[in-house]
Amino acid sequence: MDMLSPSYLPAEHHQLPDLPGVYRYYNKEGKLIYVGKAKNLKKRVGSYFNKNSGINQKTRRMVREIQTIEITIVNSEFDALLLENNLIKKAQPRYNVLLKDDKTYPYLVLTNEHFPRIYPTRRVIPSRGTYFGPFASVKAMNNVLDLILSLFTIRTCKLDLSPEKIAADKFKVCLEYHLGNCKGPCEGHQDEKSYRYDIEQAKNILKGNLGVAKSYFKENMQAAAASLDYEQAHLFKEKLDLLEKYQAKSLVINPNTDSLDVFAIVSDEKFAFVNYLRIKNGAITLSKTVELKKRLDESDQDLLLTAVVHLRDQFQSDAKEVLVNKDCEDLPEGMVFTVPKIGDKRKLVELSLKNALYYKKEKALLAGENKNKKNRVLLQLQQDLSLRELPKHIECFDNSNIQGSHPVASMVCFMDGKPAKKEYRHYHIKTVTGPNDFASMEEVVQRRYKRILEEGTSLPNLIVIDGGKGQLSSAVAALRDLDLYGKIPIIGIAKRLEEIYFPGDQYPVFIDKKSESLRLIQRIRDEAHRFAITFHRNLRSKGALGSQLTHIEGIGESTAQKLLKHFKSFKNIESASRESLVELVGKDKAEKIFSAIHP
Template sequence: MQGTSLKPGEHLQLPDLPGVYKYYNAEDILIYVGKAKSLKKRVASYFNKNAGLNHKTRRMVREIKKIEFTIVNSEFDALLLENNLIKKTQPRYNILLKDDKTYPYLLLTNEHFPRIYPTRRVIPSKGTYFGPFASVKAMNNVLDLIRSIFTIRTCKLDLHPAKIAEQKYKICLEYHIGNCLGPCEALIGEPDYLKDIEHAKSILKGSLGIPKAYFRNKMQEEADNLSFEKAQRYKDKLDLLEKYQAKSLVTSPSVTSLDIITLVSDEKFAFVNYMRIKNGAINLTKSVELKKKLDESDEELLLTALIRLQDQFLSEAKEVLTNIELVESYETLSITVPKIGDKRKLVELSLKNALYFKKEKALNAGEVVDKKNRILKQLQADLSLKDLPDHIECFDNSNIQGSHPVASMVCFLNGKPANKEYRHYHIKTVEGPNDFASMTEVVGRRYARLLEENKPLPKLIVIDGGKGQLSSSVEALKNLGIYGKIPIIGIAKRLEEIYFPEDPFPLHIDKKSESLRLIQRIRDEAHRFAITFHRDVRSKKAIGTILTEIPGIGNDTADKLLKHFKSYKKITEATESEIYNLIGKSRGQKLIAAIKEKSG
């Protein structure tokens, strides 16, 4: 195995040998790793103007500034090396398995009186690892079976023979309830203990035949000796093994150990199901999603998924069944598409899982959209609207006895708040507490502006208020000549009644209805937005009054201070130079003197 690098214009110097190539961009960041039977031909295909590359691939090629390559002995070696490099570096343009989970293992420790326990960290020096298991439930099923059949210790004591001989330990509760045989006090010898461990290892390897034969022989032996209670205990253990095996998907005695992988794809994604058969039973199944990066073929996607899943689940299978014919063959791996028999049925089962996974992903992707559209369609039906109300605007007024009157408009697009479209309004033409006239002004200003800027009008207008506020809003729409073109409703707070223009009778929507909840949410958001704005205005006016009471500080100077410092507190914390630079030294000195006087 050897490696070197070239510039993109030197790609024809690549050898006509199998290997792995790596593309780097101007920042010397690895952006793509690929394998090839012939490095020269494969890399040249990226730079051939007549190659018919898609848009994403052309974009990647434009980024390539350096090519590194490594020659290997065979195409299969290239496949393995490519997988390791992608897993380690995760280049931008490579296919990535959408699965970032860590999987559990069962560890058989390499200590005196070994233990078996679950872990997600693989440290080879600690012992032998079995797995990984596709789910915690599957792992616990195996562990529970082993612990119910064999009496294996669970403590963390160092049971070295010298320490046991020194009587350093005492038996614990686990011994008294029958979950341990007391190796800490030498109540069981290590050779006898290891016999159970060997049978447990057989189960972990998926070979149930060995412990079944052992228990069957022991049961018969005890029965012959008229030790029927012991014989029953062995029978119970045999029954547990039989029951566990019955839960496994047993395939056929003719099918021993192999892997099955099937793939279905669409324009953007590929959906893969992987099954591992061991000793005639399916002992692992996993479905994953791959995102296409460069319009890869199904064959490329299948090989990528196969190598990574075999690596992830430590598969040693040399035979692989699939649903896609591969053009290339590999020396150390037999990949076939079975046509008849048990193997064909297994491929069909895996393909069924891949198709179901694809369907499930599609449903999950559309679930949010469907829910949103469902509510909007329900609202459309409840209000008898012509169009789907995917653009809703709601208005609310806020004032205290006519002081500092303001209004707000909130906008919901596709059932969600569009915060950038929210608007605040200072009431300009109305004197005193007149909500109706204020609503006429605000609605008129809003839609006069939209018409002037030729922007789209909403599909529904909601007014926070009853018939009075609604009638005032209708007046504004009539003045603009758009009444009847936009549906408009009012919602009265007390009974949550919906009012329509020129209709004296309100509409009562079911209080549990999702459409009413959406209207209430929009109304409440408009109210919150108006109240918050009103408080800010009141606060600024109050601070402005404090400032204008200072000799030499007028309204313009007070506004400049508030605009710059945002609050009276920050003005009091400002340095002299900051204040002088903003309003001049003379007024600044008066302001600072007044602040010091007020603070005492």
């Protein structure tokens, strides 16, 4: 909380001054929840606490949270608007309009050094040089940079080309010199004065003053032709043509048109979308659309004003004229918006509106895709396997054993196409001796669904068995014993060819190898395999540690497991004191263990 600002309680709102300024609302935790601007602080803040004002439900909820009010008095409503924008951008209060745009933008920097360089960056360090931008996209920035490097011989190396180092022959020319892209200032082949001529013209292009750069090439072309240097004149003509071609491609209206900022807004119940076009010398030099999330049912005019201030500040616009698609009444003094009715300016507003509408449409499509993606895959799986119900609940079983040691199984569960890890289960194989995958599969499937029937919990819509026809038949036998076969669809996925089998079918089900439904089954199978292998590996590790203890005479499996559970590793048991061993397993066993480990 800013202790230097005047502070008031909600009941003291009538004490606020009749002056323009910014007000800030804080909750009981001292957190800033809303920032607003006002032509008259007393009237504006008072309107929130007037029960007859007809404010909406969201605003009432905010008002109930207000514990403290702070204000800052400014000279004009326009100053209040700028301060409000900066405070919202810095604090992002809960009830203010949320501008969804947190990306960093690229700039082109012209460095402060001997033989200046021009290169792209996203970090603005003012002492390093002059920054041009930000550009709304990397592509737009690269187009300008490529044009500059095509027109002028500007170095791209990072050498410190101070006069002393050049005079001392510290450097050698690189490939760029031999390609004609650089005139070799590093070896003194170009002086700094002539180099800076190119830099000044490049600066004009970065500022959008293409007319100055065109005049430069035209004058040089005519001068070269007058001195009968036709080769040089042709070179300047090519660069002039390149510049004119670039300008013609960017031109949308008369090149003599002053700088313009164009904004258009479209909105729905929850969001607004504002497009910004920056026009310079008749060309679009920037296009950007932002999304604003409504918090207190703000009007389009308020949202547009917020976006205009934010975007003009972010992209450092100095355009005198601002074109919009909606009338904004009661604008702060110093701001003028125009809603053009005819001509080129009207077409620019329509173009900006078209961009905003396109962004809104794309967002709606994307939201619909994300919402339906989950069901789309499950619907496809239901169709591919001819299932009666949508497979929202899928369970998959896998066995794991190596030469019969520690035979285990796993069951993984997917809900709505996503892993439900709390429902995963591990199984120690109890009734099978040796590496018998078929009998092991029958045991775990029977155990799983016998328990579900006893507990009355929900059965899956689909069972997947990791294995071929043998494992599938074993799982079916378990379901028959429980009178569940035919009530739950069950399939097997064979490892070798990734084929799907139904019980009793000679041939696999045809599913497109690239289909999302097959990928979902494979993902579930891979997860079951991973879960089983992890469990098996842990058991083998514990078994190996246990064997180091059970070979000691008088120490059995239960004592070994007790020690490992307490000390976590054999290394910790080795470093344990005799007293701690006695406390855990008794004096007799402790002596045997200690003597064996420390002979």
